[in-house]
Amino acid sequence: MNVLVVPIALLVAVALYDALRRPMLRRLAFRNANRRRGEAVLVLIGSLLGTAIIVASLLTGTSLKASIRDFARTQLGPVDETVHVSGTSSLADVAGAVAGTTPIAGTDGGPLTMVHSPATAWRAARGGRAAEADPKAEVSEVEYARARSFGGDPGATGFARAGDTPTGDQADVLRPLADDLRLKPGDRFDLLLYGTRRTFTVRQVLGQIGLAGYYTGRGTGSQSVWVAPGTIDAMASAGTNAAATPPDGLVLVSNTGGVFAGAARSAPVVDELRRRVAGIAGADVRPLKHDLLRDADLAGKSFSQLFTSLGMFSVLAGVLLLVNIFVMLAEERKKELGMLRALGMRRAHLVRAFGLEGTMYAIGSAVLGGLAGIGLGRAIIVVASSLFKQGGRRFGGLDLRFAAPGRSVVAGALAGLAISLVTVWLASVRIGRLNVIRAIRDLPEPPATTRQHTRSLILGAAGVLIGALMFASGVSTEAWFPAMVGPPVALLSLAALLRRWLPRRPLVTSVCLLVLAWGVGCFSLIPAVFKGVDIAAFIVQGVLLVASAVVLVTLNDEVFMRLASRMSGSSRALAARLGLAYPLARRFRTGMTLAIYGLVIFVLTMIATFSTLFGKEGPRLTAETRSGYDLVLDTNPANPATPGELLRQPEVAAVSTLTHGFPQFTAPGHPDRDRWALSGFDETLVARGSAPKLSKRDPRFASDREVFLDVLRHPGGVVLPSFFLQHGGGPPTSRLSIGEHVSVFDANGRARDLTVLGVVEEDMAFNGALVGKPLAGDVLGPQAVGDRAYVAVKPAVDPDTAARQLTARLVEKGGDATSFAKLVNDNLHEQQGFFRLMQGYLALGLVVGVAGLGVIMVRAVRERRRQIGMLRAMGFSAGVVRAAFLFESTFVALQGIVVGVVLALVVSYQLLVNSKTFGSQSLGFSVPWLPLLTLVGTALVFSLLSTLAPATQASRVKPAVALRVAD
């Protein structure tokens, strides 16, 4: 933001100075704006949309970040770090070690001990309601009085008004769980863990604040219960499930600085904690809040980048509209500007008069765009929130809340203001270059002078050299930007170089065709450079393609005119001729409008194509994920279902259990320890003839299955997901290579070196790193329980029905079964939802395009008033005049649409079929006819609607009035 302030302040200061100290410039600017109020409004709309898009992009990221950060307030409160031990036997030792003889610098008071376990909460049928259960509940114990004083701010703990610690069968239930199970004080419910069941009475319902809201499961709502200390241990001791993981013993540490700022002190505190508990086996220090806030930042940034990057197409469309409008304003005022110059106005003053007028629009659009951006951002969050609630892999269950901090709004508005100001001032400089005589007499531009030729030669030669160097350096360093942009720069410069000797049209046409070919094929021609590129690469590619296609089309549009001139004199043919003549004669404004349409339709078509193709990937992804099984079943690690129990279920034919946990990893390019899922598997996972599909595998192996078997035979191997250690959204950014080494750390901090033997493209079940069960057991320790199972159902049993039945029957085990097909489809559904959200968001660009076309047509009616009068005098009917205007707008819009659609389809085909940009799996390609027809139809209809009013206005021009001169 600070970077923008200085140039903005400078440009605004110049305008302000002129407004205050130069009355003539002020009069020119203000009165011109006032004279054409309608157009002033359209200018504002065009530029405010760009600002609104930027502001909305920032707010979507800010909202996601704020929503995730809010977990710090609602689920952690004063807790910054935890020291975990499995079981409670060493908890006192850990607490003693953490407390030490002196407090740890940067911490706030002494540590707090707590016991925690996953559980199933169950409420019996009553009052006509069936029994209800929550398999993802968690139960915890803490001394309330100590918890209240923990961290120094009782209000932040959630226990300020919670009273005494529960005793006996009393339980304090968190609001989300109470709501789900319809529990109120006095109600009785059961908790099931370690194979035991115990009935509790709700003493009170606690709000989800701070430590009281502690919850490790997915989603915003804490499904938590607080019970009397010793309850969990007692249930675990009485438990009958030998496979269960012991309860978590936790020592909580709070840093100074409050709920959010305290996390900044985590690093030294974690180091000291690790030092103090080093001698205690299995004590695992976790900087919970630091990691949470980091994830929030990453996710928010990634979300903002996604929206800002894709929104850039619409922002560019807004910029082009602004330039177009300013150039049109200049054309309309050409004679008066020429007269002003003739009367002695300096060129700089002409520029500043325009700059002042533009600055007014820019400031107005920044303010209005900021406000519109808040509304747009809220709309996006409302839609995204419903997607999140549906529960996909990435953000499932997150309660996304809209946040519009002033800083984000101001930053977005300033970015929009900067873009508008730079655009209007550059356009003003271009306008200021007019020749007095040519402006007054409305003469065409003369051919280039020798000096201009010489300048073209020098710049052309320099450009060719720069382009070649960019390409060479891009290829050698695998940097996509110079590699992609270098050849077009060189080719365009070559055109400037050769322009003196070769005819313009064939020369430029050839260059445009070559740039188009390069833009389409670059991903396939040098795949190493474009491997794993971010969205910015596609934006640059889109801009290059659309720009060259627009130049190509506008340069060769005469072919349409030649065709039209051969048509006979029907009124339709005359309308077509008139409608074609103006866009062909005004190449700049036609080209700008084409570019606006082309850019927006390009990205919308790309998204529609990808959305359709990915949407059809369900069956393939299911087959590649399920490894011959039908559903995945998670049970409570404190009371897991054993393979024997599962095989006794009537629907079940085969089972493969996985141990599942979240140890710390380091990887190439990721030197800091970071937690990620790890699953231990055995030979049963690949016993049904297939294995999870790998996008990459060690070439020593002939099949994916062999990779998994080798991981089992040699414990040093690992199969990783393509999203490994990636906390933000978007496509995979890590470039995992076969043979690379990652380290995994057990609870005692001991590292194990693992070699990457394969990469799973789609880790739909979020298994994380896949290793053999023995290694998982070593790493996870007592936490390594088989609480996840791949289940194959018997023939003729529907997997979805079986999943529902198993979930219901295994409620005491916390059973939660989902068929692989549903798992994949839920994720695809979330993905499709995001595609739709992006389409809706980017359709704003279409508003820019339609508004731009409307502006052009409104101005066209004004500019051509006398000509329309003459046509009407000659006998052109009102209908032909109206049809000519409609034809003109349709012609421009249709050309832009065709440019966008064709380019997007060609690029999509190339990316999906002939490149590895979206993974090694080549996707089939088909044209998404229905979405495309809807898109094209919508764009055309709105374009026509935007022209209907000016076209009708033109048809109503009275010839006598339009042609009148004083007699």
Place this chain on the structure above:
Amino acid sequence: MTSLVAEAWPRPEPDAGGDPILVASGVRKTYRTGTVAVEALRGIDLTIRRGEFLAVMGPSGNGKTTMLNCLSGLDDIDDGTVIVDGQDIHALSDKRRTEHRARRMGFIFQSFNLIPVFTAEENVELPLLLIGAPAREARRRARAILDRVGLADRHHHRPTELSGGEQQRVAVARALVSEPAIVWGDEPTGNLDSSNAAEMLDLIEEVHRAGQTLVVVTHDATIAARAERLVRVTDGQITADGRPADLLA
């Protein structure tokens, strides 16, 4: 220079002093701006004969152009009738009147009013295309008449690439190309220098000699002097109607 129109494509010899081509009776026109009403034409009665060259003169703001607009059907009238070739043009719908204009009238204005995005020949062929002439035929005839007005080397030039005199020649060619019954001129030399104005006047006279009915509104006495008949309009009424030699004396 031989007869321009007859040379471009044959047409019957005009019936000098022949039958009326336009008969206007009691034409009234009032302009209203808010509560202010200005009576621009106050009962115009005028008959124009086929092949006649009529000049209309009068002080500025006295209704000359309004009369041209109302008699040609470019503007509506409040009262009276205008019969052109037996057809009451103000009784026609806007669409029919427009069609009538396309087939029966041509216009030349002071500021040329060429379509800037069309070349000279494209401008000239427009009226022909409008009445349904085949594209090839329209182009041929446009070129022929452009040649006749001395613009043989300017067919493919756009208006901005032509001088004022050349632009007005294109406008004349456009007005004549569809062989209209009447050509209306509103200050056709108003934007031209004296040399170009003189050439334009020669051209107009030549066109008239070929049998074309011409009605020209002008301030220029030299144009009026070369007309067959002169009408003076003052305060929205015809105050004089006779031979130019008599009225200009």
